[in-house]
Amino acid sequence: MVQTIRIEAEARERAGKGAARATRRDGRVPAVIYGAKQEAVLLSLDPRDVMKEMHKGGWQSHLYEVALAGGATERCLMREVQFHPVKDTPVHVDFQRLAAGQMxxxxxxxxxxxxxxxxxxxxxxxxxxxxxxxxxxxxxxxxxxxxxxxxxxxxxxxxxxxxxxxxxxxxxxxxxxxxxxxxxxxPPTVEEEIVVAAPVAAPDAKGKKGGKAAAPAAAAKKK
Structure with a gap:
């Protein structure tokens, strides 16, 4: 059976990038709950709670009971977590609200x-x-x-x-x-053995192998 995890949240009144930045400056992670043909709910989370779920693994298959102010709870799935490109800290979380009987x-x-x-x-x-x-x-x-x-x-x-x-x-x-x-x-991978032949020296003027070719400058002096 799927694991149900309670996560505490605080309400956010304002939407938009400016409000989200302000939430992050306060040390919180902005989040939203959407779905089930109801209005979206804006909230913020403790970043430690978010990272705890990330480290567990399998968070996309967990049910979350998001506890809001006043004792209300929302039954959700955590659908997406966005991270800061440099700090690798969570900057936004999307929850999907579950409707009764919904697969x-x-x-x-x-x-x-x-x-x-x-x-x-x-x-x-x-x-x-x-x-x-x-x-x-x-x-x-x-x-x-x-x-x-x-x-x-x-x-x-x-x-x-x-x-x-x-x-x-x-x-x-x-x-x-x-x-x-x-x-x-x-099937198992078979590695082919590549054999590299040793270079053969060119024959010298007397027909013997291993002779060294005269340098161009030395040959020019003999002419």
């Missing part, structure tokens, strides 16, 4: 089981991961922590697809109409 679009990481014992890997093959995360539509309360693909019978040349996921857990893939590839078992 959400999330990225779920893929885990491969039995990698070390897979026949293809034991024969020298390499797991070529095409998609580390699978983008799916899911019930907000049933977002999987991860998908699993078992490599116990995978041999060199096999393609592991959406249909090879052990349990789709009630989700639907965003990519429709084809059984898309998640990973392949590629």
């Amino acid at each position: 959400i679009r999330v990225k779920v990481p893929v885990v491969f089981l039995n990698e070390e014992t897979a026949p293809g890997v034991k024969e020298g093959g390499v797991i070529n991961i095409v998609r580390r995360d699978l983008e799916v539509l899911s019930d907000p309360d049933q977002v999987p922590d991860q998908f699993e693909i078992d490599l116990a019978a995978a041999v060199i040349g096999d393609s592991l697809r959406w249909s090879n996921v052990v349990d789709h857990k009630g989700t639907k893939p965003v990519i429709v109409g084809r059984d898309f590839v998640v990973a392949t078992i590629a």
Whole structure:
């Protein structure tokens, strides 16, 4: 089940770049909650709370209960975090509000089981991961922590697809109409040995190899 995380917020009254800069000068991160056919809500966050979520990983698949002034809360997904190009600190956060019964679009990481014992890997093959995360539509309360693909019978040349996921857990893939590839078992890479032949010295005037050619200046003096 998806993890729900509470994050404290303060309301912002003014919109626009100037107001956002003022929020940052106060040591806060401007943010907005939008969606579900309701008015956008302007707020600010503690930058430490934002960075804590970034370091956790998987934040795009977490549900957030954003606590506003007066005790009101908004159930959201954190959709985008913008960072300062030099300082690498968060400068803006976008939240998407969830409506009742709404399916959400999330990225779920893929885990491969039995990698070390897979026949293809034991024969020298390499797991070529095409998609580390699978983008799916899911019930907000049933977002999987991860998908699993078992490599116990995978041999060199096999393609592991959406249909090879052990349990789709009630989700639907965003990519429709084809059984898309998640990973392949590629054959081992064979490096060709390049042999460089040693240079052969040109024969000298007497027909022997290894003679040195006369310098142009010396040859001119003899004439």
